[in-house]
Amino acid sequence: MTDLPVARVLVDSPLPQLDQLFDYRIPERLAHAALRGVRVRVPLRSGGRIAQGWIVELAERSEYRGELSEVDDVVSEVPALMPEVWRLARAAADRAAGNASDILRIAIPPRYVRAEKAWRSAESDPGPLPETPAPIDGYAPGRVQQGIAAGERMSLAADARPVRLDSGAWVGGWARTVAQAAAHALAHDRSTVVAVPDYRDQEQLESALAESVDPRRVVRTDARQTGPARYRAFLDATADAARVVIGNRSTVYAPAARLGLIVVVDDGDGLHSEPLAPGVHSRDAALIRQEQSEAALLFVAHSRSVEVQRLVELGWVHDVPLRRGGRPRVVLTEQQAAPESGGARIPSAAWREAQAAVAEGPVLVQVARPGHTPMLVCDRCREPARCSTCSGALVVPRAGGAAACVLCGTAATAWRCGVCDGTKLRAAVVGATRTAEELGRAFPRSRVVVSDGDRPLLRVRAEPQLVVATRGAEPIADGGYRAVLLLDGERMLLRESLRVAEDCLRWWSNAAALAAPGSPVFLVGVGGALGTALATWRQAAWAAEELETRRTLRFPPAVRMASVVSAHDRLAAALERTGAIDGVDVLGPTPIEEGLERAIVRFGYGAGAEVAQRLKGEAIRAATERRRPVAGRRPGRPPVVRVRMDDPDLP
Known part of the structure; x- marks a missing residue:
């Protein structure tokens, strides 16, 4: 002692x-x-x-x-490590069978000495608090404000229309809703933390906040910031003044004085899933922090995720429907066997509407993939075309280019199909660039612009033009789009993933919400329950049906899953210890690489803490195991047990 x-x-x-x-x-x-x-x-x-x-x-x-x-x-x-951030990091790491230090590395940016000295010497003036915030539009009068004051967990259906701010800027209706909610929390001297998918959403939110919150009260943490700027913003958040902290998924760990509100926007977006260990989703971190801090929690989205739907059905999150607001006019079209000449895969009805709409303002065309021709197949048997050198996929990277391998770059000269000996190639998927070329020929008098990962656009003006955008890269248009065409729906649904239908509904809903009130939104080639859910704007009802299906199949989020990777003997020991827990079953193991196998552990939420504890114990046991070296042999690779709770990469 x-x-x-x-x-x-x-x-x-x-x-x-x-x-x-x-x-x-x-x-x-x-x-x-x-x-x-x-x-x-x-x-x-x-x-x-x-x-x-x-x-x-x-x-x-x-x-x-x-x-x-x-x-x-x-x-x-x-x-720099606030007590509430430590409690959150510890609880989130324990739930994910990971290390708290890994979460703190995500939550706290690297130190910059000059930025720290400048912050310590500067006089802090956060500006005045809002006095009479505007009411939160679209919901039952006072409903959201009362929930914020009571520390309630709520799921808000976002207003599906662009709105014009007093400054003249146009933002999505969701941004104004979140800004109004943050202003109400700030008026009571309580901080707000908002996590959005990416920087484009941050731009809209920051513009909306400028209407009702002093800019000095807003702290933005952005991966696009320089290291010193991000560290300075983090230090501002550690101060005692109530603020609104906005940023991406790591923002849920941001320090905030007297936290009163946590907001997660579009939690179904894959950008909310943390790729770094231990891989805690921002939604899960927000739920833990809400329970620890008793602050209010809002999930805001056009299309509710199945995870939030489960919480709503349990009564843990309260559903707050939109009582007054815009709803897109969605039209379902049947895919035509022979699209209109020059129509770039656009059915006749949508083609005519696009011709009329582009004369009045911008028209949005959503496509599945960037590039020119991101996938080629054999013209005879439709087998995907592969490189003869490395078996990589053959693509046409740009307009006027030749087919080449996406991996090694080898040109596809004298290509021959390995299945039927065919020698001709054809496009299986048409990318944004080629779609823009086709539309440029079909609309010779209209301007055509492309927005994708390489050339992202934040916003476009209210002038006649065709905007071809990949899913998730759609810019907001001043006044809204005069028409929206959602192409390649069937191709989007071909992706092998448990969440593919949910993701597609979210992509289409977010794009449809960019349309001007009353403007048509055409969903091409998709019908059934998914198309009906978009057309009737009943995404929550579809999420409820999807959740029921997953309950029957025992798929997430009806249950939790963890992937465990290790050598055969070590994996067998780990599975034996976790398999003894009631309600736990194991799928696999299956080999994934030389000497390693992967098993999937499936369990109920009540057993989550015990499963995480035992799997982490196996990881510690493997990391501390010492083996005697064999004379004359190089030491082998140390044993490893890799655990990923709620692994998003599981099919």
Whole structure:
């Protein structure tokens, strides 16, 4: 036991065995700087290494009976790890069978000394709080405001129409709704954290917030910012003033004084899924943080995700329908066997509407893929065309270009089909660039622009033009589009994924919401329940039916799934320990690469904590296992157990 001040430190390391608090003695020279939440350097007993970490707690004495090592140095005297962020990171990591330090690496940006010094020397003036925020439009009077004040969890159907702000800028109706909700929380001196899919949504939200919130109260964290700018914004969020923090998926971990509202916009978007370990979805992190902070939580989307639908049916999230607002006029068309000449795969009815609409303003054409011809097949047997050198897919990368391999770049000269010996190629998928070329010939007097991942557009003016955009890259148009054509629906549905129908409904709904009130939206080639859900604008009802189907099949989110990857013997031991839990069943294992196999563990939500704990225990056991080297042989690869809870890549 020691009577000296003790720092309990989380070491910044991906090793699972180090995911715990270690006690260090604070030397007198650092007593003034070693505060809770600061970055420190601490020694590790193995090899005399120095590692960085965070002081999570301070204590008068340690329960460790041996001699404590000293904190080596304090990296920064600014507490960057707030207590509420630590609680969130710890709980989210435990749920995902991961390390808290991995989450903190996502939540807290790297330190920049100059930015920190400038922030410490600057005088902070966050500006006044809103006095009388505008009512939140479109819902039952006072319903959303009362829910925010009561710390309620709500699912809001977004207003499906573009709106004009007082500044003259046009934004989606959802952006104004979120801005009004944030203003109500801020008026009570409570902070708001908003997570949106990408920077284009941030642009709209920031414009909407400017109507009712002082810009000094808005903190934007954006991956497009420079490192110093992002770190400075993070430090602003750690201050005691109530603010509105907006950003991408990592924003759910942002510090916020007196948090009163958490908003997740379009949670079904794949950009909300964190690719870095331990892979916690922003929706799950937001739910944990809401429960810890008792702040209100809003899920805002045009098309409700199946995960949120499950929470609504459980009564954990309350459904708040849209009582007053725009609803697109969606028209379902049957795919024509012979499209109108020059119509670029557009059926006759949609073709005529597009001709009339483009004379008045912008027309949006949504396509499945970027590029010119992103997929070629054999003209005789329709087998996908493969490179004779590396078996990569053959594509036409640009207009006027020749077919070549997407992997090695080898030109497809003297190509021959390996199935039927055919020698001719044909396009199986037409990309945005080729669609723009076809429309340019069909509409010779109209301007045609392309918006995709390589050439993203944020907005277009209210002038006659055809806007060809890949799914998710549609710019907002001033006044809304005069017509929207949703092409390649059948091709989008061909993707092999459990979520393909849900994703398509969301892509189409978001594009349809960009149409001007009363303007037609044509969904080409898709009917059935999915097309009907879009045409009637009843996405929540479709989500309920989809959830019931997944319950029958025991697919997520009716149950949870975890993927476990390891060598055969190690994997068998892990599955034996987790399989003993009630309600757990195992699919597999199947080989995935040399020496490694993958199994899928399926379990109910009630067993989640125990499954995560046991799988993490197996990962720690594998990481700490020591094997004797065999004389004359090189040491083999150390055993590994990779765990991904709620793996989004599972089919």
